[in-house]
Amino acid sequence: xxxxxxxxxxxxxxxxxxxxxxxxxxxxxxxxxxxxxxxxxxxxxxxxxxxxxxxxxxxxxxxxxxxxxxxxxxxxxxxxxxxxxxxxxxxxxxxxxxxxxxxxxxxxxxxxxxxxxxxxxxxxx
Numbered sequence: 001x002x003x004x005x006x007x008x009x010x011x012x013x014x015x016x017x018x019x020x021x022x023x024x025x026x027x028x029x030x031x032x033x034x035x036x037x038x039x040x041x042x043x044x045x046x047x048x049x050x051x052x053x054x055x056x057x058x059x060x061x062x063x064x065x066x067x068x069x070x071x072x073x074x075x076x077x078x079x080x081x082x083x084x085x086x087x088x089x090x091x092x093x094x095x096x097x098x099x100x101x102x103x104x105x106x107x108x109x110x111x112x113x114x115x116x117x118x119x120x121x122x123x124x125x
Contacts, residue, residue, distance in 0.1 A: 004029075006096040009119035012086055016123070020081040022096030022116055033099040034072055034079040035112055038092035038121075048094070049081060050105030059105040064090075086123045093118040 008020040022034060035050035049070040051058045058070050067086075072079040079096060097112035 004096050004098060004114055004116040006094065006116035006119045009094060009121045011122045011124065014086060014088055014123055014125050016086050017082070017084045018086065018121060019083070020094055020096070020119055020121075022079045022081075023077055024098060024114065026077045028098055028100055028114060029077040029079075030074045031100055032114070033102050033105050033111075034070075035097045035099065035105065035107075036070060036081045036094060037097060037109065037112075038090075038094045039118075040092040043092075045095070045109060047107040047109070050099075050107065051079065052103060052105050054103075057105055059107060061107075083121070086121075088123050088125045091121060091123050093120050095119075 004024040006022045036048040037045050038048050039045040049060045051070045055072050067084050069082040095118045096116040098114040099111045
């Protein structure tokens with residue numbers, strides 16, 4: 001089964017920054033929309049951001065717009081989520097995911113077939 005690998009989580013104070021990375025097999029990665037989702041304790045997994053396979057289009061949840069930036073480097077089979085001005089409410093396990101059936105970024109979890117193992121992000125107040 002295809003597996004993505006996400007990394008870069010950690011503990012940071014409110015107002016700080018972290019950068020998450022996501023890598024995957026080139027055969028899937030370069031033709032896929034890449035999305036980031038997060039799940040806080042006792043909450044459902046929610047959409048954070050997504051980027052088209054070519055990198056020209058992106059989509060963000062309202063809660064992170066202006067603070068988070070998604071990007072990708074296809075020759076390296078890697079996508080990134082730069083998180084700035086972090087807040088305690090951003091604390092969650094962050095997952096990257098790939099959708100190889102669409103060209104435009106989508107918010108729906110059901111569109112994504114391949115997932116990373118998750119990376120914990122903790123923001124202290």
